[in-house]
Amino acid sequence: xxxxxxxxxxxxxxxxxxxxxxxxxxxxxxxxxxxxxxxxxxxxxxxxxxxxxxxxxxxxxxxxxxxxxxxxxxxxxxxxxxxxxxxxxxxxxxxxxxxxxxxxxxxxxxxxxxxxxxxxxxxxxxxxxxxxxxxxxxxxxxxxxxxxxxxxxxxxxxxxxxxxxxxxxxxxxxxxxxxxxxxxxxxxxxxxxxxxxxxxxxxxxxxxxxxxxxxxxxxxxxxxxxxxxxxxxxxxxxxxxxxxxxxxxxxxxxxxxxxxxxxxxxxxxxxxxxxxxxxxxxxxxxxxxxxxxxxxxxxxxxxxxxxxxxxxxxxxxxxxxxxxxxxxxxxxxxxxxxxxxxxxxxxxxxxxxxxxxxx
Amino acid sequence: xxxxxxxxxxxxxxxxxxxxxxxxxxxxxxxxxxxxxxxxxxxxxxxxxxxxxxxxxxxxxxxxxxxxxxxxxxxxxxxxxxxxxxxxxxxxxxxxxxxxxx
Numbered sequence: 001x002x003x004x005x006x007x008x009x010x011x012x013x014x015x016x017x018x019x020x021x022x023x024x025x026x027x028x029x030x031x032x033x034x035x036x037x038x039x040x041x042x043x044x045x046x047x048x049x050x051x052x053x054x055x056x057x058x059x060x061x062x063x064x065x066x067x068x069x070x071x072x073x074x075x076x077x078x079x080x081x082x083x084x085x086x087x088x089x090x091x092x093x094x095x096x097x098x099x100x101x102x103x104x105x106x107x108x109x110x111x112x113x114x115x116x117x118x119x120x121x122x123x124x125x126x127x128x129x130x131x132x133x134x135x136x137x138x139x140x141x142x143x144x145x146x147x148x149x150x151x152x153x154x155x156x157x158x159x160x161x162x163x164x165x166x167x168x169x170x171x172x173x174x175x176x177x178x179x180x181x182x183x184x185x186x187x188x189x190x191x192x193x194x195x196x197x198x199x200x201x202x203x204x205x206x207x208x209x210x211x212x213x214x215x216x217x218x219x220x221x222x223x224x225x226x227x228x229x230x231x232x233x234x235x236x237x238x239x240x241x242x243x244x245x246x247x248x249x250x251x252x253x254x255x256x257x258x259x260x261x262x263x264x265x266x267x268x269x270x271x272x273x274x275x276x277x278x279x280x281x282x283x284x285x286x287x288x289x290x291x292x293x294x295x296x297x298x299x300x301x302x303x304x305x306x307x308x309x310x311x312x313x314x315x316x317x318x319x320x321x322x323x324x325x326x327x328x329x330x331x332x333x334x335x336x337x338x339x340x341x342x343x344x345x346x347x348x349x350x351x352x353x354x355x356x357x358x359x
Numbered sequence: 360x361x362x363x364x365x366x367x368x369x370x371x372x373x374x375x376x377x378x379x380x381x382x383x384x385x386x387x388x389x390x391x392x393x394x395x396x397x398x399x400x401x402x403x404x405x406x407x408x409x410x411x412x413x414x415x416x417x418x419x420x421x422x423x424x425x426x427x428x429x430x431x432x433x434x435x436x437x438x439x440x441x442x443x444x445x446x447x448x449x450x451x452x453x454x455x456x457x458x459x460x461x
Contacts, residue, residue: 137381261379
């Protein structure tokens, strides 16, 4: 059994096969071509049936394009690798390509979502943005990665969780559209950390107990006293460095940071919902992308106010768990306990769940 | 004319704070106009559109810049998204970073 990302020219070739043995494959390829958006790629699952006939199943595939900004701040830069092409030899470009593929695979294979918009949107990324640029961001249309300064930060594509984080901003943009300010902004950030972590775990086939729950592991150079930028397992412990200071993320609502900076501390207070997700995943065990991840995905794609508070999001996760697994299920209990563990207390369970004001 | 003369002779303190970004790290640069008298700080400050209100950015994980220029009793403050750090803002911020790096 072989998974392949099949470019349109190969689909066309399979579609033209005139051998009875490949009739099923040819039909599948013709169907894929008929249905295909020219911008969409397909994923084919090849197998042999009981009669030793080749069977090809058509699925969704990513359509990635990586560009190189050549250390300028002009987007998109020069295209260096598109879908199906061989590696470039440039680690940043190839890590971006592979990371987008890994993130696409999580959303497609686990949550049945075809790319960022659910309809095969091409995945575009730019690497080598700016000079010594210490950042990665989602600009509303593409993922952009800096090289880091080499003193504190390495290149931002080095961490798969960073790539998953950025692509998830795109998914949030097309679903819950959480406003990037205050608590809804921290939730936007947290959702990106959650699925960024899950991309790493799914790719490495790690259980919740085996995973590091670190975001941006490997980004710091050896000069920095720290393992990553954030820890979902223990917010506030990812680094403690003479120059950078201590990781300021809170892991409990009691320590919520009120600030006008950083759109109301979206990268700080995300530690609270991050830790809630960790507690849910830890309680449920096994693979976090299955039940815990499914509940968060259902929440993100369900009815949710764009200005949702932590309490409103928590309520939505409990309702999502109850809808999928039942009101008295282990999953719903784990979600309630997870939010309780970070101080987001809900007054009732079930459809009557209403949260205390926390904003 | 009086305002312009006053601006020229005043001692300005300029604070530049960068927050946000994927890492969420805070960086800060601060200078006094007396740190580098050869720079025409009042001109750099006056060139910036302090009263402009910037719309929310569509981007996520970009830096947010807070810039303050204080020469009591005058205080000028602005918060702008990274994508708006261009033109006179970029000139002022680059000058502050250059002087503090010395």
